[in-house]
Amino acid sequence: MSSGRAGDPVDRADSHGTPPRVLLLIAAVTLTALAAIVIGLTVPVTLPPDDPLPAPARFGLAVAAFAVAQLARLRFRTATGMISITWGEAALIVCLYFVPPGWLPAAALLGVGLAWGGMSLAVDRRPPVEVLRIAASLTAATALAVTVATALGAPLLAAPTPGLAAALIAGSVTYLLATACLGGATLALRHGVPVGPPILVALRGKSLMFVGNVAVGLAVVALLEIDARWLLLLPPPLWLLQQTYRHRLRADRERRDWRAFAEATAALNQLDERGVATAAVTGALHLFGAELVDVDVARGDGRWRRYRGDAAGQVRDREVGPPGPSTAGEHELTRPLTVGDVEVGQLRVRFPASGPPSARERDAVAAFSDALAAALHDAATHRELRLVSARSSYEAVHDALTGLVNRAAMLSKGDQSLRQLAHDRPVALLLLDINQFKEVNDTLGHAAGDQLLRLTANRLGALARPGDLLGRLGGDEFALLLTSVPVVGDRAAPMAYALRQAREIAERLAAPTEVAGVRMSVEVSVGVVVAGAGTADLTELLRRADIAMYQAKEGGGSVAAYDSSRDAASTDQLALLAELREALQTDDQLVLALQPAVDLATGAPTGVEALIRWRHPRRGWLGPVDFIRPVENSEQLGTFTRYVLDKALAVAADWTRQGLDVPISVNLSARSLLDPRLPAEIADALRRHQVPPHRLVLEITETVVMSELEVIDEVLATLRAMGVQLAVDDFGTGFSSLTFLTRIAVDELKVDRSFVIRMVDSPEAAAIVRTTVGLAHELGLRVVAEGVETAEQRLALAELGCTAAQGYHFFKPMPADKIGAVLGTLRDSAESNVFPLRADGAS
Secondary structure (H helix, E strand, O other): EEEEEOOOOOOOOOOOOOOOHHHHHHHHHHHHHHHHHHHHHHHOOOOOOOOOOOOOHHHHHHHHHHHHHHHOOOOEEEEEEEEEEHHHHHHHHHHHHHHHHHHHHHHHHHHHHHHHHHHHHHHHHHOHHHHHHHHHHHHHHHHHHHHHHHOOOOOOOOOOOOHHHHHHHHHHHHHHHHHHHHHHHHHHHHOOOOHHHHHHHHHHHHHHHHHHHHHHHHHHHHHHHHHHHHHHHHHHHHHHHHHHHHHHHHHHHHHHHHHHHHHHHHHHOOHHHHHHHHHHEEEEHHHHHEEEEEEEEEEEOOEEEEEEEEEOOOEEEEEEOOOOOOOOOOOEEEEEEEEEEEEEEEEEEEEOOOOOHHHHHHHHHHHHHHHHHHHHHHHHHHHHHHHHHHHHHHHHEEOOOOOOOOOHHHHHHHHHHOOOOOOOOOOEEEEEOOOHHHHHHHHHHHHHHHHHHHHHHHHHHHHHHOOOOEEEEEOEHHHHHEEOOOOOOOOOOOHHHHHHHHHHHHHHHHHOOEOOOEEOOEEEEEEEEEOOOOOOOOHHHHHHHHHHHHHHHHHHHOEOOOOOOOOOOHHHHHHHHHHHHHHOOOOOOOEEEEEEEOOOOOOOHHHHHHEEEEEEOOEEEEOHHHHHHHOOOOHHHHHHHHHHOOOOHHHHHHHHHHOOOOOOOEEOHHHHHHHOOOOHHHHHHHHHHHHHHHHHHEEEHHHHHHHHOHHHHHHHHHHHHHOEEEEEEEEEOOOOOOHHHHHHHOOOOEOOOOHHHHHHOOOOHHHHHHHHHHHHHOOOOEEEEEOOOOOHHHHHHHHOOEEOOOOOOOOOOHHHHHHHHHHHHHHHHHOOOOOHHHOOOOO
């Protein structure tokens, strides 16, 4: 069989006709074919005197044999075009036997030209230059095959012998290789691809058929020698052989196509638009043997981007306008890419001009389009999630009005900066408050107040030095942490430097400006505190700076330094810690207040948070805000933590005796994680109270992630290995919530009450809650909303997919002797929905 390159692509979406280099090859092959015809026709011919067939009849039969061999073609599409498998080798062998060899190039040119010209007019609509290329290539191949065959023997009307068979087979092999090489050269010049692969594809696809062709040709020669009437029996076997070839080609093609389809669709599994579109273009070029593929992607902002690839494998992209009405030709398929009612793009596949796409190829393009649409939609969704997460992370640590870091980020970043400095390295904190800010709001309106805050923030940002930390704490308060305070021998020098900076800032801010059309001067009160980096955290520095700021306001000046003699809290805290030591030795002052969290769907209890209260004999009831901070900064933290854990586990053990399997949560200070003995102490407490580890949930804050100490990671890893659960308290308010989750493996996220309270009226707060809930579901974590106070908040949380919540809307914190009855009632009135450990299948 011969390979006519019926499908070499000759036009593209931006076609300019056949490339000049291909035209040069066609001209060279055509001249070679014509020269072979002239030489062949001049060779003397000697036919038997008693030949029953006149010379014109023999020549006509040769023309017919070559034409019929081309008409009975089988085709299969490859990545570089269509390959046609014909009966060319069989026709060549038969013609070598009964037609003078010199006539065969001319007969091949006429027969092939008539066959392909007719098929082009009726079926393929192939350009005339392509018909000329095919006819000239097969003629040149025939001339070369005739030369080889006649050099090895004299086939004309010769008796069948092994020598004759060898000569005819050699000519057939020459014909096969010549047609494959000419086709490969054409593809290489047309598409800029290597010449080797298309030749190998053609030879591999034709190997079995070539053997059959040679066998048929030799059989016909033998029958002609024995008795030509035996040829009447050939049509049925030839038809069966043709169907066998067709079935074999179809089976091979389907196997290759399914494998290629699976690989192409698997390659679409990317997380970004460019990766998906590039994989789609590359996959479609290979899968459909296309000459050009366009993937137009609809962006969320209304823009469109086109990714285009050609047969050379190059993929380019550029911005384009929205696609107009489809004007695809018969060799082009255009499919919209939609997911539901959402339009995500458009796929356009340009097939080679060898023939329009078949129904099977149309179905394959449709299936590929569906997979591509889903992949692009997933990539767009992933991109939006990244943007929302990044935006939420940014908004969680930045003030929306001024763009400065907010109070929570100021505390986190400030503590981080302090930890990075030497213990005795002096730092300064400046706390600024705008004087008469309320009057600006009242007289000029809140828009003017916002303008004044932005102006102040911009001026402060211009005055801050590299390494300083500037933030807005809320209202009209700003804080500036100076970490580059000069270190000199004079102990008073750091404070003098900080006071100079504060006065300069106050003077610069007082420069006249215009707000809401009114010219004014921004006057501020500045409180200044200087301390060693390791002697206090930023919360304590802010407290001292706040005292200094009010001293500035009361004194009538703009700047005041912190005076410890006027700080009543400093001595009061020392007394408080002494009183706490006594409270830890009794059993009736520090008590637990327990607040259940409930399933939003069923009302079943999902956990209980243990909150500590101090029934002080002199000060009355004290909440955690009154004494936790001094405890965390004292040496009593370890004793206090063990005390609270012991009380919480005693309550949990009592629940077990009542048949209640509900986790209890205990808040854990970040500083407690610096103690490597903590896991062993917790394990001992669990054994003493006979409470399973998974019933204990330790709530930690996101500030833990800011530390790079290995001991924290080791303590958390040990607790996790024990089976104790970890929860992130006040999630979303820390410096980097997402970074936290990549570093610490946790079981539960608790949405901070500040977002829950504002989510009904604030789209930004609702977006943070929605993102947190979605993130928890993606990571397989529980999520609990804190501070739910209204039914409207509960309904909004349920609609966002939040599974559990706690707050005054459900229960206020209650004593330990009452919580058991409440939990039993909740358990009995609703199907249990207590979440197990994530490792046990929680979602």
